[in-house]
Amino acid sequence: MIDAMGHGLNAVVLATVTVGAYRHARRAGVGLAELYAFMDAAIDRQFGPDHFVTAQMMRLDIGTGHLQWVNAGHPAPR
Numbered sequence: 001m002i003d004a005m006g007h008g009l010n011a012v013v014l015a016t017v018t019v020g021a022y023r024h025a026r027r028a029g030v031g032l033a034e035l036y037a038f039m040d041a042a043i044d045r046q047f048g049p050d051h052f053v054t055a056q057m058m059r060l061d062i063g064t065g066h067l068q069w070v071n072a073g074h075p076a077p078r
Helices: 008-027 032-047
Strands: 002-004 053-061 066-072
Touching (some): 008 032, 008 053, 032 053
Antiparallel strands (some): 053 066
16 A cells, blocks of 8 residues: 555556556565665655655465555554
8 A cells, every 4th residue: 555645646647657666666566674674765866855655555465465565654453
């Protein structure tokens, strides 16, 4: 789940860069923490430190039931 800051065209572009970075890193087969770092770096390079995206990313191995989870700025789930 990804939520870009702001409204309008700027938020759309921010979300598009984020999803593009996510897809690129996922296809490269990196771990979840590295995927987050890749997305963060893409946002910083494109928009600088004053823009952000909050996200919750999870990866579930259905064979083992192992769940990896990265919380990037969202309040903790209850």
